[in-house]
Amino acid sequence: MQLRMTNQREMILRELKKSKGHLTADELYERVKKFMPRISLATVYRNLEILSDVNMINKLEISGRQKRFDSELEDHDHIYCVECHRIENLDIGANQVELPVEDAHGYTITGRRLEVTGVCPRCQKKIAKSKKK
Amino acid sequence: MQLRMTNQREMILRELKKSKGHLTADELYERVKKFMPRISLATVYRNLEILSDVNMINKLEISGRQKRFDSELEDHDHIYCVECHRIENLDIGANQVELPVEDAHGYTITGRRLEVTGVCPRCQKKIAKSKKK
């Protein structure tokens, strides 16, 4: 299969990069739609899948119901808010985590992912408020 | 809210413990159905949710995938096969991973999860075979 850089594909990639965040397919759909009103949600899904297959973007399969996509390719970990599901990058190096390969049950290891869960500052405030009531 | 230990609830918990694995709701449903043919899938979902709320079991969420439930409560990490989605425990201690709390963007940290991805021995064989063709 040969990959063409279509307008849609490029737009999706550009918007994802622009956001610098961790967007879901439909968030990205909403953004791209502003420039291409006729684009289909299926196209967004398709292209995100393809772009992550060829390693141009990263697919995050971390907790939460929706997949999220990230234009940042370098290894980094994430912290995510258990209240609002916001995700942010953590800058601790991947090398800080040593993998004991002997314990890997015979698996060939392809990656590792460290996920820290917590409550973001914004939600901390919300919770504090709602407890006052 | 007061939690009753109903027959269904108990059965679900027992089967999950018995399996020692990381079952999905419908896998568990199939097992429990052998003893309680009339149990509803919704009951399984409901009770897994409740049991994990009260920390009697653990809920593993990998987005875009089925949730899996685990009766093992002690801190441990997981390795999961990117081919067949099998999940196994890793026995490296949680304490091996140091969290740099200063970098947490103001989050109050509630947990961490290290997930190693790889290809399990079984799938390695499958792949080797299919490449020979």
Added chain:
DNA sequence: CTTGACTTGCGAAGAGTTATCATTTACTGT
């Protein structure tokens, strides 16, 4: 018993994602 809180089973509905397919687009070689 009767009340009230909790639970169940069932089916329907919801969310997120993927598949299908006719049509359109863009590259290839001539």
Added chain:
DNA sequence: ACAGTAAATGATAACTCTTCGCAAGTCAAG
């Protein structure tokens, strides 16, 4: 420039997993 062809698109249906709504059932306490 043009036909041939492989890939991409938009629209929508289908699919999978999960949750919801509700009537009926269960249980403990008064």
